[in-house]
Amino acid sequence: MLAKRIIPCLDVRDGRVVKGTRFINLRDAGDPVERADFYNREGADEIVFLDITASVEKRRAIIDVVEKTAEVVFIPLTVGGGIDSVDFMQELLNSGADKVSLNTAALKDPGLIQAGAERFGNQCIVVAIDARRKEQVDPEDKLSWEVYSHGGRTPTGRDVVKWAKEAETLGAGEILLTSMDADGTLDGYDTALLAAVTDAVSIPVIASGGAGTLEHLYEALTKGKAHAVLAASILHYGTYSIAEIKAYLSEKGLPVRPVKN
């Protein structure tokens, strides 16, 4: 059985991690390499770096981060944030990333998904979608979600389910789906959103946004039918360790890769 994946996400700005308080046992909690290795040792199934560097000139810092991480962490590494060309994808993959996550640039030019998939294979291309629930005029109306770009700041008018399907057709290997309504609330994932997308595509969907309890993770993987959960706050602030998450999911009958594998 394919294991459900637990994926810590590290926000990186100018080559430094910007979130988290629990890392008392690290020399330097802001060092992305140390943090990635910490989660690797804890039993993380993959690591995602989200580069939130604002200036284009400092973008190269992430290449260095990936290169150093790949020397010591031997689990899949995904990099997202500001990737807008096949050449930059190539640089990231050459430096040790396994996948790149496309968002705003893919919305501007969906051909970028196809170009990346043709050059590197579908397995390399993750399409990240930031989704916000549309207001229901009539409570009887079907739920729907709109895609936002630019880190969730700009509404695009696109429907999330349609965009996910398009991304799949263009060659995306996975969808990283963030509920902006749930993100940061710790109130649970938007399982209706997850189910709507997982039902519409046949590629794996990674759930993101809203996890506050172990039950939330379980719900994303069962009700939401997600293949993996991205977790930030609950890991960074030490609410749960990866071992605790995996023990819980395993007890509930979900397949997970044991921490001591």
Added chain:
Amino acid sequence: MASLVIIDSECANLSSIYKAAKYVNLEPIISDDPKTIASAGAVIFPGVGSFAHAASLIYRKNLTESLHKVITAGKPFLGICLGMQLLFSRSEEANYNGGNEKTEGLKAITGEVKRFPAGMPVPHVGWNLVKPEYEHPLFKNLNQSANKGAYFYFTHSYYVQPEKREHILGQTDYGFPFTSAVKKGNLYGVQFHPEKSGPAGLRLLANFGKIIADTKD
């Protein structure tokens, strides 16, 4: 120790395999030189991407003969992912890409490369259990709970189907059991990525190193 050559198949995970091999104290070199490959003590053959692309790359780089040479000489040889699929007779992958592409592999192991049937999410991405068919040094010291196998990282849409059951070294369940590791003499192949499979993957690479060390030149 005999020289270990990682074939430069220009694939995205080349540097990861190199780093992982170095991490477990193997001393690999990356090469696409037919002579270097032909005289290698052992070979790791990585690959990611499309079968046709990789098959024509071997042809274009003139590596077919050297690869056959190391294989028939019984040098330890490990194909990873597409690198394993290329050891087989043919792939049906080209049929999905218009049909005009190269479909023949190195034919070192008789069998076919097939696409996962509809109904399961494809590509098969993530950690899945590899159950060894029997005890083997390649899978030694992997915390196998009650012989259930160990988890490794997969990402692929095609799987191999060896004609002979004796070539199956490990199987994995993805809706049905498929072959995830093969062995024929000193020729090994794994569908998963040991270089991305955490401690279990590193141990497997170290085990391959032991196999190299134990093989007489």
